[in-house]
Amino acid sequence: MVKKFKALSENQLAQTVRESAQQIWLAGLGAYAKAQEEGNKVFDALVKEGETIQKKTRKAADEKMAEVAGKAAGTWDRLEQVFEDRVARALSSLGVPSKKDIDKLSKRVAELTAVVQQLTEAQESGARKVAAKPVAKPVTKAATPATAKAVVAKAAPAKKAPAKSVAAKKAAEPVDAAAGTATPA
Numbered sequence: 117m118v119k120k121f122k123a124l125s126e127n128q129l130a131q132t133v134r135e136s137a138q139q140i141w142l143a144g145l146g147a148y149a150k151a152q153e154e155g156n157k158v159f160d161a162l163v164k165e166g167e168t169i170q171k172k173t174r175k176a177a178d179e180k181m182a183e184v185a186g187k188a189a190g191t192w193d194r195l196e197q198v199f200e201d202r203v204a205r206a207l208s209s210l211g212v213p214s215k216k217d218i219d220k221l222s223k224r225v226a227e228l229t230a231v232v233q234q235l236t237e238a239q240e241s242g243a244r245k246v247a248a249k250p251v252a253k254p255v256t257k258a259a260t261p262a263t264a265k266a267v268v269a270k271a272a273p274a275k276k277a278p279a280k281s282v283a284a285k286k287a288a289e290p291v292d293a294a295a296g297t298a299t300p301a
Contacts, residue, residue: 204214213221 208214
């Protein structure tokens, strides 16, 4: 190539350099235009790909956060249960009844109250029946001990009030203030 340049005259050499420079300049402009045209397409493609990757990573991050939150909630539940168990043991060792114990006792008190109410009603109705019928029905051999007790309890007369002493009777009688003596009621 160097021989070609030597063979050419200086005028021709200048012309060849100008033409080469012109071609390089036009090639550069073409490359710039092509890059600008293709660059927008490439840029848009990169934006779309970035959006896709962002969606995937956000979804993965959300799943991980949900998993971590689930584990944390499970850990808190276990911690809470351990704490409750230890407090319950401490209260139990101090003799403080638990809610379960209190509920059981409340239920038992309600049952006993109902039984006492039934016995009171049965005794009152039995006392009325005894006043009307002085003879109780005999208990048959076929009756169970529980049935026999219930029949006897119904047939038994109501307990009488204890007899008042003479002094108590006198104290209960109204006093005639003018005469200073007790008047029978």
